[in-house]
Amino acid sequence: MVDRDDLNHYCNQYLSVSKYKDYCPNGLQVEGSQTINKIVSGVSANLDFIELAIAEQADAIFVHHGIFWENESNVIVGSKKKKIDLLLKNEINLFAYHLPLDDHPDVGNNVQLGRVLGIKNMKPVDSSLLWQGELNTDLKTFSSLIEKQLGRAPQLFGRLSGPLNSIAWCTGGAQGFIDEAISLKSDVYLSGEVSERTPAVAKENDMIYISAGHYATERYGVQSLTKHLSSKFNLEHQFLEVENSV
Numbered sequence: 001m002v003d004r005d006d007l008n009h010y011c012n013q014y015l016s017v018s019k020y021k022d023y024c025p026n027g028l029q030v031e032g033s034q035t036i037n038k039i040v041s042g043v044s045a046n047l048d049f050i051e052l053a054i055a056e057q058a059d060a061i062f063v064h065h066g067i068f069w070e071n072e073s074n075v076i077v078g079s080k081k082k083k084i085d086l087l088l089k090n091e092i093n094l095f096a097y098h099l100p101l102d103d104h105p106d107v108g109n110n111v112q113l114g115r116v117l118g119i120k121n122m123k124p125v126d127s128s129l130l131w132q133g134e135l136n137t138d139l140k141t142f143s144s145l146i147e148k149q150l151g152r153a154p155q156l157f158g159r160l161s162g163p164l165n166s167i168a169w170c171t172g173g174a175q176g177f178i179d180e181a182i183s184l185k186s187d188v189y190l191s192g193e194v195s196e197r198t199p200a201v202a203k204e205n206d207m208i209y210i211s212a213g214h215y216a217t218e219r220y221g222v223q224s225l226t227k228h229l230s231s232k233f234n235l236e237h238q239f240l241e242v243e244n245s246v
């Protein structure tokens with residue numbers, strides 16, 4: 001059992017929340033019960049996920065994508081009202097960690113995905129959200145490994161004339177950072193989604209772009225964080241999957 005405010009304080013320190021300029025609040029987004037025994041984790045706090053958390057009688061939810069974003073309207077109507085209403089009625093605390101969770105050196109989405117995909121010599125790129133590392137493989141083998149580990153076939157774009165050695169990656173919807181991957185001279189850039197311009201940019205710069213799924217690439221950070229919290233504070237924990245093909 002842990003006190004909600006102690007857990008919030010611990011997470012904010014552990015994830016260095018104050019270091020990040022983000023477009024959503026990181027930390028406790030909706031206040032629920034004061035004491036917490038059971039936590040559940042997931043990628044996004046959508047309605048399906050909140051209903052699963054209620055069925056599991058969770059005291060707290062941990063997600064990567066919370067329910068408040070700067071680019072969205074801040075009035076509480078429609079599905080947002082429904083979600084907040086369910087959380088309040090069931091006294092469920094909602095904790096959300098966005099960029100601090102992508103970037104963390106141990107439980108972060110990027111480092112965790114790198115481990116899942118067997119990337120060597122992983123390191124964060126200075127003053128950027130990208131990570132870089134090395135692969136000792138060919139594209140066909142790497143693509144099969146991604147499919148096996150993430151449970152879905154990745155989309156491949158572009159072309160590469162030389163061997164496949166260096167990789168840069170950033171989980172989620174970070175296809176726009178392909179220009180940074182080009183400046184790092186990466187053979188492959190991997191992220192979760194793809195834009196109309198991405199295939200041509202990859203091809204024109206003699207590199208491969210891999211779209212491996214926004215949801216699929218961001219399943220690991222929050223699981224790793226809550227596993228850590230569960231052992232540190234002796235909490236019951238469960239990861240709740242809400243299938244998403246994007």
Ligand SMILES: [Zn+2]
Binds near residue numbers: 065171172214218
């Ligand atoms: Zn995301």
